[in-house]
Amino acid sequence: MTGTQLLERDALGTLEAIAARIRRHVVDMCAGPEGGHLGGGLSCTDVLTALYFSVLDVDPRRPDDPHRDRFLLSKGHAALALYATLAERGFLPVEELTEFGRPGSRLMGHPVRAVPGVELPTGSLGHGLALGCGFALAARHADSPARSFVLLGDGELQEGSVWEAAIAAATLRLDRLVAVVDSNGLQLTGATMDIAPMEPLAERWRSFGWSVREVDGHDPALLAEHLDAAPWEPGKPSVLLARTVKGHGLPFLAGRPASHYVTLSPRNHSRALNALRATEGMG
Numbered sequence: 098m099t100g101t102q103l104l105e106r107d108a109l110g111t112l113e114a115i116a117a118r119i120r121r122h123v124v125d126m127c128a129g130p131e132g133g134h135l136g137g138g139l140s141c142t143d144v145l146t147a148l149y150f151s152v153l154d155v156d157p158r159r160p161d162d163p164h165r166d167r168f169l170l171s172k173g174h175a176a177l178a179l180y181a182t183l184a185e186r187g188f189l190p191v192e193e194l195t196e197f198g199r200p201g202s203r204l205m206g207h208p209v210r211a212v213p214g215v216e217l218p219t220g221s222l223g224h225g226l227a228l229g230c231g232f233a234l235a236a237r238h239a240d241s242p243a244r245s246f247v248l249l250g251d252g253e254l255q256e257g258s259v260w261e262a263a264i265a266a267a268t269l270r271l272d273r274l275v276a277v278v279d280s281n282g283l284q285l286t287g288a289t290m291d292i293a294p295m296e297p298l299a300e301r302w303r304s305f306g307w308s309v310r311e312v313d314g315h316d317p318a319l320l321a322e323h324l325d326a327a328p329w330e331p332g333k334p335s336v337l338l339a340r341t342v343k344g345h346g347l348p349f350l351a352g353r354p355a356s357h358y359v360t361l362s363p364r365n366h367s368r369a370l371n372a373l374r375a376t377e378g379m380g
């Protein structure tokens with residue numbers, strides 16, 4: 098972790114406190130007229146917090162630093178959680194989050210490069226890992242110490258292109274490439290295991306030549322510890338299976354396919370904020 102990151106984290110509070118603020122932003126963004134991908138946004142909030150506030154060597158004052166670590170949100174529909182994280186990290190004004198999804202706003206439903214900190218546009222599932230391979234290969238050719246991180250959904254893993262990229266990464270021994278799977282067990286219309294089962298995920302990735310670890314995806318300090326330590330095996334790309342809950346923090350939506358895309362009514366908006374407050378109180 099860089100000195101700048103340490104200083105900023107002290108000012109911002111613990112990783113849990115930061116994640117709680119990001120979750121509140123995500124909930125607020127889904128109370129706008131267009132709604133948003135609430136469930137998959139909340140399932141990856143702790144992963145994004147760990148990455149941006151403990152792991153990634155990035156600096157909002159120098160978003161184009163050639164040696165910065167790269168992050169790609171392959172599950173681009175969770176853009177709202179990325180925007181909230183980038184705003185808390187200083188890449189864009191927190192006030193701008195109220196513009197999410199509105200006509201003319203750069204904060205669209207899927208991320209584009211007009212947003213500071215967004216490396217490439219994503220949203221069509223299945224492409225992020227191949228792009229991450231490109232970033233990792235480019236860093237190698239440039240003799241850069243940068244690492245490349247890619248966050249994928251577990252339903253997204255049904256895309257064949259993910260596995261082509263997995264083969265390429267292992268063959269090229271891209272050990273500065275790190276994938277994180279937001280393994281929430283749900284995709285758009287139902288449970289991943291009912292639609293096209295991908296388990297046992299750890300064995301599957303291992304058989305493709307990756308170094309695999311599996312953790313509670315809602316423990317940002319633990320996530321940071323594992324991600325910081327990558328590569329875990331020299332010469333192998335790393336994948337962290339983050340076991341998460343879709344709609345984490347909202348008992349009336351958590352673990353339900355209905356959490357995928359939600360427009361929160363004023364009543365459900367305050368219900369959601371109350372639920373988050375209650376969880377935070379317990380923490």
Ligand SMILES: Cc1ncc(C[n+]2csc(CCOP(=O)(O)OP(=O)(O)O)c2C)c(N)n1
Pocket residue numbers: 136137138140172174220221222223249250251252253254279281283284285343357
């Ligand atoms: C190629 C492609 N097909 C379909 C979609 C529509 N789509 C958006 S989100 C989603 C479900 C993805 O499930 P998962 O990867 O598990 O994401 P999460 O559970 O984190 O929301 C689908 C099918 C898409 N964005 N891209």
Ligand SMILES: [Mg+2]
Pocket residue numbers: 250251252279280281282283284
């Ligand atoms: Mg999923």
